[in-house]
Amino acid sequence: MMEGHRHDAAWPVSRIGIVIKQARLATMQRPAWRPETLPLDIAAAVVVSGRSAETPDQDSELTWTGAVLMRGSEVLDSHVVKNVAATPYIPGLLALREGQLLCAAITALRACPDVLIVAAAGRDHPRQAGLALHLGAVLGIPSIGITDRPLMAQGTYPGPRRGDTSTLLLDDIEVAQWVRTVTGVRPLVAHAGWCTTAEVAAAVLLSCTSHLRAPQPLREARRLARLARNREQNPNSDHRR
DNA sequence: GCGACAG
DNA sequence: ATCTTGTCGC
Numbered sequence: 001m002m003e004g005h006r007h008d009a010a011w012p013v014s015r016i017g018i019v020i021k022q023a024r025l026a027t028m029q030r031p032a033w034r035p036e037t038l039p040l041d042i043a044a045a046v047v048v049s050g051r052s053a054e055t056p057d058q059d060s061e062l063t064w065t066g067a068v069l070m071r072g073s074e075v076l077d078s079h080v081v082k083n084v085a086a087t088p089y090i091p092g093l094l095a096l097r098e099g100q101l102l103c104a105a106i107t108a109l110r111a112c113p114d115v116l117i118v119a120a121a122g123r124d125h126p127r128q129a130g131l132a133l134h135l136g137a138v139l140g141i142p143s144i145g146i147t148d149r150p151l152m153a154q155g156t157y158p159g160p161r162r163g164d165t166s167t168l169l170l171d172d173i174e175v176a177q178w179v180r181t182v183t184g185v186r187p188l189v190a191h192a193g194w195c196t197t198a199e200v201a202a203a204v205l206l207s208c209t210s211h212l213r214a215p216q217p218l219r220e221a222r223r224l225a226r227l228a229r230n231r232e233q234n235p236n237s238d239h240r241r
Numbered sequence: 242g243c244g245a246c247a248g
Numbered sequence: 249a250t251c252t253t254g255t256c257g258c
Binding site (some may be wrong): 091 | 246247248
Binding site for chain 3 (some may be wrong): 047048049091119
């Protein structure tokens with residue numbers, strides 16, 4: 001951990017099929033990564049969108065991508081990059097819109113994390129390679145995905161207490177888990193990603209969550225991205241929180 | 242009637 | 249994601 005970063009990594013828009021094959025290989029041939037030294041160095045990145053002055057009727061053309069690197073509750077590095085999205089959001093093709101943005105934001109971090117958290121699906125995907133898995137494969141970093149609900153996988157809700165989990169299956173394979181991060185609050189989905197299992201994804205999620213539902217690194221990345229957007233798009237209002 | 246495939 | 253409305257805890 002904390003070694004130099006691969007700044008040569010680029011988003012292979014035209015080679016998603018190769019990434020999918022790699023994903024299948026990783027599942028069968030690569031040893032699944034699991035946490036060893038604690039606390040983990042966790043990176044998270046997330047895209048928030050805004051209104052473009054040029055095309056106010058087209059929704060969400062401008063984007064702000066926040067990226068953070070955290071060790072425990074300590075923020076080691078963070079930044080936000082503004083962009084124009086290449087495509088609109090298309091369900092199932094999130095990687096087309098956000099892949100390049102997240103890839104650039106993460107590689108701009110000064111150090112390499114142990115694991116990457118992305119607000120997207122992993123192996124729970126029509127082609128077994130959602131954006132969270134794509135990013136990990138391209139960057140060579142173990143990755144997990146976190147979403148509000150599964151994309152295709154099926155499973156029942158877990159018990160009501162923090163730490164309770166349940167299996168989400170796609171074609172009889174466990175691709176994700178429901179995870180109760182706060183007692184009595186709607187659970188999140190922890191997705192198996194690049195070199196990670198659903199079980200590891202759930203453990204990583206629980207390791208960086210406490211009294212709030214969402215994982216701290218993702219919250220921080222989103223907070224910074226929204227702050228940057230709001231300062232630019234609503235210069236009059238205050239932006240506390 | 243609306244949405245039903247991540248954000 | 250973003251927006252709106254409702255509920256809950258401090």
